[in-house]
Amino acid sequence: MTPNTARRRETSRRAILTAAFDLLQETGYAKLSIEGIAARAGVGKQTIYRWWPSKGAVIFDAFLMLSEATEGGPPTLPDTGDLAADLTVVLRATVEEMNDPRYEQPMRALATEIALDPELAAAYAERLDGPLKEAKRQRLRSAQQAGQIADDVDLGVAVDMIWGPILNRWLHRSGPLTAEYADLVVSTALNGLRPRRSAE
Amino acid sequence: MTPNTARRRETSRRAILTAAFDLLQETGYAKLSIEGIAARAGVGKQTIYRWWPSKGAVIFDAFLMLSEATEGGPPTLPDTGDLAADLTVVLRATVEEMNDPRYEQPMRALATEIALDPELAAAYAERLDGPLKEAKRQRLRSAQQAGQIADDVDLGVAVDMIWGPILNRWLHRSGPLTAEYADLVVSTALNGLRPRRSAE
Structure with a gap:
């Protein structure tokens, strides 16, 4: 050529x-x-x-x-040392992007193709979602090292639990996708459902 | 007629x-x-x-x-008084159903149509998902009354956090969908990511 x-x-x-x-x-x-x-x-x-x-x-x-074109380099998440604050910033930005009409149709198209096509799902997992998930796990690993996440928490499950509800609510249109919802997801994931015996 | x-x-x-x-x-x-x-x-x-x-x-x-045809009556979740055990049973059954090849194609078809069609999403939310979500919230409400879930937890968010990761992992094929994964989701959702100061 x-x-x-x-x-x-x-x-x-x-x-x-x-x-x-x-x-x-x-x-x-x-x-x-x-x-x-x-x-x-x-x-x-x-x-x-x-x-x-x-x-x-x-x-x-x-x-x-x-x-x-927009990122240029592997993705990273903010790390100010305050996990709750960083997750709140990131999840609110995600919610805003998902509510942006410019991305609505392309993101839905991609999500449904991945759901129907195993090969495309594998390519997506490797080239787009993989680096992003690794950046999320990396932020949680840093929090775990700082003692803000319990040692026995599986970080992959933690990532699914923080980002999954937002993605679902958007994809299945199962409720309003707002900054308030993002904040509730962060606090509920960090604290868990069980009552806490002692204040932090 | x-x-x-x-x-x-x-x-x-x-x-x-x-x-x-x-x-x-x-x-x-x-x-x-x-x-x-x-x-x-x-x-x-x-x-x-x-x-x-x-x-x-x-x-x-x-x-x-x-x-x-299969249910005949509004859906309910088991309530033995032990929230963790009941959720484990339900989530393992969900994982099994999602891995059943008979449901694979029809469930993917429904999920992608809902993602693309707002009217169908509304009908789904009202007629299929709505009664099921209410049954899930009802089980969590009963746990909240029994002191197994903190009073300030939003039960809608809790439902999203317990079932969302499973649904996502299935729909986006983002990892193996196993009983072990279901168990980890239950324990992580109940305990949260933060270290617990006192043993329960």
Whole structure:
């Protein structure tokens, strides 16, 4: 491949991914088609089929492109030494992002494709969710070392317990997704359901 | 409508819902079509379109028929007086159901349709998930009255925290869904992440 061919190819790839992301926001996932993406990107639909096996795979790569562009480096969580405060900041930001109409349709598309497609789920777990989960566990590990989390807590379960309720409430639309809800999730996860015998 | 017409109609309705559920298990949701359901049920596809606006709506009614047939009465959770033991039994049963290949495809279909369709999500929240959530809250309320859950715990958040991680792990295929995982979720939710100052 000559440098020019490689550059043209990369330009087409980005045009396709951008078109897919934009169309998702405009029309939603059910109406998204390879034909529509090709028309918007100004490429033939065979070009898309040559590089991606499904529209779910296109969406996945669009997310990957976006996350690389905005983050540049592995994700980290704030660590001020105050676990409750840091989790509150992070969960409120997550709630805000989930309520942002720009991300609504693309994130739903990705979530449902992952639910239906085991291969895509594996790619998602490895390339997008994995680094993020590791950053979450890392923040909890630091809290555990500081004595703010009990030694016998499984950090993977802790991550599921803090982020799971927010993700569920958003995905299944099972209730209002507010900063107050995020705060309650943080305090309930940290304190647990059982009555505490002694004040801290 | 004569009694005979009503009976024939109910027979067709059940045949369609059963066909939809069976086909889902065989082919998965992506390949499920109204044409396919009609052929399997032995009805014209116009009959289906007359009663349901989408394949998601058919699946929803199939679940409703199934849950009415198997449960007969509002759902309740076991209440032996020992909250941890009861939750462990219930969560292990949930994990087992989610790992049952018979439910895999239909439950994924329902979950993804709810994620994409706000109207279906509202119907699901009211008719299927609502009564179940109320049963869960009721069990926690009884524990709260018995002093096993702190007075200031929001029971809605508690329900999300106990069942959310299991549902997520299943839907996003983010890790093995085992009895051990269910047990860890119960103990972590009850005890919280913070170290406990005094033994119980």
